[in-house]
Amino acid sequence: MVRKEQLRPGGRSARVQASVHQAVRALLARHDRAEITFPMIATEAGVTPSTLYRRWGELSELLADVAVERLRPDTPPTDTGTLRGDLEAWAEQIADEYASTPGQAMLRDVLAANASGEQAFQCCVYLREALDTLTLRAQLRGEFSPGTESLIDGVMAPIIYRILFLGARPDEAHVKALVSKALHGLA
Amino acid sequence: MVRKEQLRPGGRSARVQASVHQAVRALLARHDRAEITFPMIATEAGVTPSTLYRRWGELSELLADVAVERLRPDTPPTDTGTLRGDLEAWAEQIADEYASTPGQAMLRDVLAANASGEQAFQCCVYLREALDTLTLRAQLRGEFSPGTESLIDGVMAPIIYRILFLGARPDEAHVKALVSKALHGLA
Structure with a gap:
């Protein structure tokens, strides 16, 4: 199992993560889970889709991160x-x-x-x-x-x-x- | 929980199911799970993609059917x-x-x-x-x-x-x- 980098609280990377997690929670409240895509999350979070692909690779990985946080x-x-x-x-x-x-x-x-x-x-x-x-x-x-x-x-x-x-x-x-x-x- | 129709063994519907399950098992042996799509399965099984959409709705449902059978x-x-x-x-x-x-x-x-x-x-x-x-x-x-x-x-x-x-x-x-x-x- 590959452990992700530990995030420095308040650092740029941590701010991006917080904003992306918040975007996913907001989208899950408004949409069916199966409708949500990386481009939708990128728009909601104000980041580029490539940021999401680079960091999470797959949507399931990001959804799992948000779920475990909750x-x-x-x-x-x-x-x-x-x-x-x-x-x-x-x-x-x-x-x-x-x-x-x-x-x-x-x-x-x-x-x-x-x-x-x-x-x-x-x-x-x-x-x-x-x-x-x-x-x-x-x-x-x-x-x-x-x-x-x-x-x-x-x-x-x-x-x-x-x-x-x-x-x-x-x-x-x-x-x-x-x-x-x-x-x-x-x- | 909605129960699916019981299949008459040997009936047309049962034969389609058997062929689709076999196609999924064959594809899983050759491909990464994340690469597999309904069109690939349809080609391998010799059925139309719409048959798959009509019967299983989503890929995850079909993969779950194949998994539980195994x-x-x-x-x-x-x-x-x-x-x-x-x-x-x-x-x-x-x-x-x-x-x-x-x-x-x-x-x-x-x-x-x-x-x-x-x-x-x-x-x-x-x-x-x-x-x-x-x-x-x-x-x-x-x-x-x-x-x-x-x-x-x-x-x-x-x-x-x-x-x-x-x-x-x-x-x-x-x-x-x-x-x-x-x-x-x-x-």
Whole structure:
């Protein structure tokens, strides 16, 4: 997987990126996703199409970049006082966001056949960072946590699998059962 | 989700479909996926492009149909004599197939942003049918099985999540641990 150059915040390249991302979000709000093209985005962003081709190569790569940026969490997961409560609240929030119509479109853009795979990886990094936060909180409270990888497998993977392949999130009882099973025997 | 007409095997429509699917598989073997177009497929299959537009609407829909057909299992899961053995063998096989380069491309085609979602649903049906078979075998042997939905959540979802988002399958020890956890406490 080729990592893109890190952008200097405020630099020219970062300003172009911000303007292009904003143009894509604006176009997605007004048009069907399949209608959007590099020339339309270039006009909306006030850059040349060749800037887009040079930087992103393919439309799917740019759409995946915009999607993963929108999937970045705005706030840390709520602190409810227990690991079980934190996990339930956070899993419910992710399930709601990812199962929404825009959420499903973003997930599919992130996983698009022609994208580099780097956005899908980044999407998983966001989930891991949140689970690391919950694990650290649990340790500070003296609670035992099964750890981030077990929680990815036991809670996040089933929720996201069901959204992707069945188009629907597991209900609240199902999410609670996943959390219980992931914490099972770890009192 | 709109279900497509059921095809009468051997009917004209089924013959067109078979010929188009074969043309797509042949083109995928010779060309980069991003280069393939409806006119190329029409030439290869000996049909008019309008046949393709009428039936599939968008290229992503046709590619998703071909991909899900290739993900259909050829054989029932191996009978090893125990549910644990059957699950380990079958999960290893799915992990190998889906994590291969063509397997990952098929999964991404099935989940493509512009596809109907019906192929992703069908892909999950294949996994469920195999797990139903394993559960039935376990019952006939007098073994207890946690059931298909628990096995989807506990074994298949984590494997597929890791392939999709991290581009790599869990290793054999990880697969064994997922199976153990899914069967845990169900002696």
